[in-house]
Amino acid sequence: MHYDIQNSKTGDKFRFTMNAKAREALPTASSAVVFSVNPVQIELMTVRALMDVIVVGAGLAGLAAARELQNAGFGVLMLEKSRGVGGRCTTKRLGVGDLTARVDHGAQFFTARGERLQKLIIQLEYSGVVQAWTRGFPKLTARGLETRAAGHARYVCTEGMNALAKAFVEDAEGLPLEVVTNALVGAVFPSHLGWSAVLENGEIYQARSLIVNAPSPQALALTRSSLQPQTLQALEAVQFNPCWALMIALEAIPEIDWQGLEIEHEMLEWAALDSSKRTVGSPPTLVLHATPAWSQAHLEQSPETVAALMLEVAQELLGDWVKPIVMLAHRWRYAKPSITHPEPFLAQDNLMFCGDWCTSNHSRIEAAIESGWSAAKDLQQKLGTPLQANPHLVP
Numbered sequence: 001m002h003y004d005i006q007n008s009k010t011g012d013k014f015r016f017t018m019n020a021k022a023r024e025a026l027p028t029a030s031s032a033v034v035f036s037v038n039p040v041q042i043e044l045m046t047v048r049a050l051m052d053v054i055v056v057g058a059g060l061a062g063l064a065a066a067r068e069l070q071n072a073g074f075g076v077l078m079l080e081k082s083r084g085v086g087g088r089c090t091t092k093r094l095g096v097g098d099l100t101a102r103v104d105h106g107a108q109f110f111t112a113r114g115e116r117l118q119k120l121i122i123q124l125e126y127s128g129v130v131q132a133w134t135r136g137f138p139k140l141t142a143r144g145l146e147t148r149a150a151g152h153a154r155y156v157c158t159e160g161m162n163a164l165a166k167a168f169v170e171d172a173e174g175l176p177l178e179v180v181t182n183a184l185v186g187a188v189f190p191s192h193l194g195w196s197a198v199l200e201n202g203e204i205y206q207a208r209s210l211i212v213n214a215p216s217p218q219a220l221a222l223t224r225s226s227l228q229p230q231t232l233q234a235l236e237a238v239q240f241n242p243c244w245a246l247m248i249a250l251e252a253i254p255e256i257d258w259q260g261l262e263i264e265h266e267m268l269e270w271a272a273l274d275s276s277k278r279t280v281g282s283p284p285t286l287v288l289h290a291t292p293a294w295s296q297a298h299l300e301q302s303p304e305t306v307a308a309l310m311l312e313v314a315q316e317l318l319g320d321w322v323k324p325i326v327m328l329a330h331r332w333r334y335a336k337p338s339i340t341h342p343e344p345f346l347a348q349d350n351l352m353f354c355g356d357w358c359t360s361n362h363s364r365i366e367a368a369i370e371s372g373w374s375a376a377k378d379l380q381q382k383l384g385t386p387l388q389a390n391p392h393l394v395p
């Protein structure tokens with residue numbers, strides 16, 4: 001059984017199929033939910049119990065929102081397109097001979113200025129998930145290496161930055177969050193019950209409310225046909241820059257007096273001795289980030305071409321010790337916002353958006369988490385009481 005849907009505004013068409021498992025879960029006509037998607041009226045069937053909240057995207061903002069709502073007693077379900085949680089706060093495993101290196105190719109470190117986040121970091125330091133890495137970085141310019149006075153702490157996770165995301169899933173104060181991974185949400189629709197999210201495999205989830213935690217261009221693509229002009233305008237105003245990241249496993253790293261390095265150069269803007277975050281014995285690794293302008297200009301080139309170009313410049317700037325055993329380039333199409341929505345979240349009734357692009361401050365992990373918390377607080381007031389006893393709540 002498949003359905004063809006046409007978006008009446010954009011003309012975009014897409015087809016999804018309801019799989020056998022979903023069809024079997026449709027015992028009676030009473031479980032049917034009718035969605036009106038002009039100009040086509042489509043009947044979709046309930047395949048999951050109604051939740052209070054569906055969160056699309058298990059980045060830090062979505063996880064912070066989900067954790068907050070679940071701890072408050074609401075039934076929350078997260079749908080994440082990737083294999084794991086964390087979004088841009090992520091860690092790749094590189095095979096280096098017989099060893100495996102964990103490399104952070106997205107977010108490198110995080111800061112904690114807000115009181116609530118500071119408290120959380122103290123707990124996570126205590127449980128060994130988080131550790132202070134440095135108090136600042138020198139800068140490499142055409143004039144040479146410029147050192148700087150020590151500033152606030154920069155935190156990392158010894159096991160890799162995605163451990164921070166996992167800490168929201170496995171919270172000490174509540175049962176784990178329910179996250180469906182490899183779940184690419186292809187469409188969302190308002191219904192008389194609230195919102196429905198349709199996965200590309202045809203599975204349908206529904207809830208009283210929907211939180212979209214995705215970079216704004218992806219959030220826009222998902223929700224465009226349901227947006228009021230004001231919400232549409234706010235989403236369209238946000239802009240993202242891309243970033244090419246290069247992970248390199250090396251034979252050895254010489255004695256260097258930096259762990260992270262800001263670089264003033266037209267191609268490279270950042271280098272980190274990623275292995276300096278790990279326990280002794282981890283293979284030496286280096287991470288490089290290209291500038292937004294260079295990344296944009298080389299966006300559609302192959303990872304191999306980009307890796308070779310970035311390596312050449314890294315050897316010129318850092319020295320000939322940058323000799324790769326293994327290297328891997330990763331393209332972040334939506335890396336960091338250049339123009340943000342200047343509020344901690346965006347809302348259209350019970351459709352909420354959160355993420356690092358919702359901030360009047362710098363876009364970073366801190367902003368993402370605080371955006372998730374703020375969106376959850378607002379939604380909690382809108383929802384009032386939970387739909388049913390939350391099975392995930394500790395008795």
Ligand SMILES: Cc1cc2nc3c(=O)[nH]c(=O)nc-3n(C[C@H](O)[C@H](O)[C@H](O)COP(=O)(O)OP(=O)(O)OC[C@H]3O[C@@H](n4cnc5c(N)ncnc54)[C@H](O)[C@@H]3O)c2cc1C
Nearest residue numbers: 057059060061081087088107108109185214355356364365
């Ligand atoms: C190269 C790079 C370096 C960075 N360095 C730092 C740093 O050093 N310090 C710092 O604080 N910040 C840094 N950042 C920024 C930081 O990573 C982000 O601010 C933060 O991780 C954003 O979290 P988020 O929850 O807003 O979004 P995301 O992490 O992007 O999460 C969105 C999630 O939604 C999922 N998703 C999207 N569409 C769908 C869909 N249709 N269906 C299902 N799931 C979907 C995505 O897979 C993703 O998991 C860096 C980012 C990059 C890319």
